[in-house]
Amino acid sequence: LHKIKSEILEKYPTKVARKRAKQIVINEPGDSNTIPEIGANIRTVPGILTQRGCCYAGCKGVILGPTRDVINIVHGPVGCSFYAWLTRRNQTSTPSDDAPNYMTYCFTTDMQDENIVFGGEKKLKQAIQEAFDIFHPETISVFSTCPVGLIGDDIHSVCREMKEKLGINIFGFSCEGYKGVSQSAGHHIANNGIFKNVVGLDDTIKGGKFRINLLGEYNIGGDAFEIERILDACGISLISTFSGNSTIEQFANSHTADLNAVMCHRSITYMAEMMEEKYGMPWMKINFIGAEATAKSLRKIAQYFEDEELMARVEEVIATEITPVKEEMEKARALCEGKLAMLFVGGSRAHHYQELFAELGMRTVSAGYEFGHRDDYEGRRVLPSIKVDADSRNIEELSVTKDPEKYRQRKSEEELAKIEAKGVEFREYGGLIQDMKNNTFVIDDISQYETEKLIEALKPDIFCAGIKEKYVIQKSGVPMKQLHSYDYGGPYAGFKGAVNFYRDISRMTNSKVWSYVKAPWEKEPELAATYALG
Numbered sequence: 001l002h003k004i005k006s007e008i009l010e011k012y013p014t015k016v017a018r019k020r021a022k023q024i025v026i027n028e029p030g031d032s033n034t035i036p037e038i039g040a041n042i043r044t045v046p047g048i049l050t051q052r053g054c055c056y057a058g059c060k061g062v063i064l065g066p067t068r069d070v071i072n073i074v075h076g077p078v079g080c081s082f083y084a085w086l087t088r089r090n091q092t093s094t095p096s097d098d099a100p101n102y103m104t105y106c107f108t109t110d111m112q113d114e115n116i117v118f119g120g121e122k123k124l125k126q127a128i129q130e131a132f133d134i135f136h137p138e139t140i141s142v143f144s145t146c147p148v149g150l151i152g153d154d155i156h157s158v159c160r161e162m163k164e165k166l167g168i169n170i171f172g173f174s175c176e177g178y179k180g181v182s183q184s185a186g187h188h189i190a191n192n193g194i195f196k197n198v199v200g201l202d203d204t205i206k207g208g209k210f211r212i213n214l215l216g217e218y219n220i221g222g223d224a225f226e227i228e229r230i231l232d233a234c235g236i237s238l239i240s241t242f243s244g245n246s247t248i249e250q251f252a253n254s255h256t257a258d259l260n261a262v263m264c265h266r267s268i269t270y271m272a273e274m275m276e277e278k279y280g281m282p283w284m285k286i287n288f289i290g291a292e293a294t295a296k297s298l299r300k301i302a303q304y305f306e307d308e309e310l311m312a313r314v315e316e317v318i319a320t321e322i323t324p325v326k327e328e329m330e331k332a333r334a335l336c337e338g339k340l341a342m343l344f345v346g347g348s349r350a351h352h353y354q355e356l357f358a359e360l361g362m363r364t365v366s367a368g369y370e371f372g373h374r375d376d377y378e379g380r381r382v383l384p385s386i387k388v389d390a391d392s393r394n395i396e397e398l399s400v401t402k403d404p405e406k407y408r409q410r411k412s413e414e415e416l417a418k419i420e421a422k423g424v425e426f427r428e429y430g431g432l433i434q435d436m437k438n439n440t441f442v443i444d445d446i447s448q449y450e451t452e453k454l455i456e457a458l459k460p461d462i463f464c465a466g467i468k469e470k471y472v473i474q475k476s477g478v479p480m481k482q483l484h485s486y487d488y489g490g491p492y493a494g495f496k497g498a499v500n501f502y503r504d505i506s507r508m509t510n511s512k513v514w515s516y517v518k519a520p521w522e523k524e525p526e527l528a529a530t531y532a533l534g
């Protein structure tokens, strides 16, 4: 691996090579307590073909995109809005046909040159008015794209003015694409905005005895539907999901739940921490990707509530669900055992999906995030030692205090410690590196060039990444699974999702088609001949 790393770095100018060297880490055999430090959440060198997207994508597309009862108006050129229009495969399901769902529409101010020169605030006001007149929504939100920040339109004062005028909730996000170094900045801005403008508005107590929020689950390919089915079977009430299959109405009520269960640590832990501070709700990391991981997460949630009946019900559900899953797992395992996977995705799935590959007996030889921070790789224990640079300092950090009326300590520190003694951790995430085997690569913000070199050197049986990577990888003769959109597949979460994944991966890694990627005449050129002199 060291040789491969030097060969990759050789091609870069010295300064770039030095920077990339810190972002390409090798897991060495050694003490299991030594987790190597990785360079992460730093700027991509211009000119390098990165997988990353922008701050606006993280705010509008990722966090607010899956919420169906809000009209999300993109203030900017039409392309920004069009790009974020359902490309992420976040699904939704209304409880009735007349319940609002604006996700199928694409709202934008469609800024033109003259708006850039003379300002776009007037056009934004008109757009809000028009959306209100046509749809009569209860909430409208506005997203700034790059040019808005450059020309200085004040979207927040427009939102305040229109909120006053129309009498509905209207708020904006300063999530200009260039902010921060990736989508990650947009997550933080979105968390802050929802927390400030929505959470805590509705105190009605809903649901049964065991009430949780699911944080960082976005219902890609229907994942949330499967998780909802399982939670329901266990008798656990889902008060709000941030933000798969969600509504603003649920966010407003989310502070009344008793536990925040966090799936995607990268995108939503800000919300969990702020809710704990203000409302006294503890949070724990869970993972519904992988059958075993799903069972483990359900048990963790049940242990939090310390209720015998709930624990028994959870065990019953696991027992009924896991048998057919195991059968499918064994079938697929016989076809997949020993094969190699590479996973380069976002800020959490490159970790979570290693569970499913392990269930198939497949080894993850390289993995990495597009925009994870050091804690997503090395675990939250490194948080105090992370240096905050200027790019992160640009993103507002809300100062949150106990709500004088709505704060309700769900469990005292002693009660939490008692549960922790049984192996359930709170406010904890161990990161991707500790779960990977020795002699594997962990690479942050991998480039196109590095992807090609890695495939050449390690010859994986499957490569997981996004749409920009897909066809280059397939052209090299390696099957490729999009772990963002699942291509056209899914769900992959929970028990039924695991079965879908086993079937898709065993089919893909056992197909002969990839051996035909090289045309016959490239392998054995029939026209090749030697010319005899004379």
Ligand code: CFM
Pocket: 058, 062, 088, 183, 216, 218, 220, 264, 265, 266, 267, 345, 346, 347, 348, 349, 350, 483, 484, 485
């Ligand atoms: Fe979290 Fe996500 Fe991901 Fe993410 Fe994303 Fe996504 Fe992703 Mo694409 S919130 S970090 S910003 S799990 S959109 S649903 S698939 S990169 S690994």
Ligand code: HCA
Pocket: 053, 054, 057, 058, 061, 087, 088, 089, 183, 346, 465, 466, 467, 468, 482, 484, 485
């Ligand atoms: C985003 C969304 C994305 C892109 C996926 C991809 C998604 O980051 O803007 O590159 O294929 O999951 O849709 O991550």
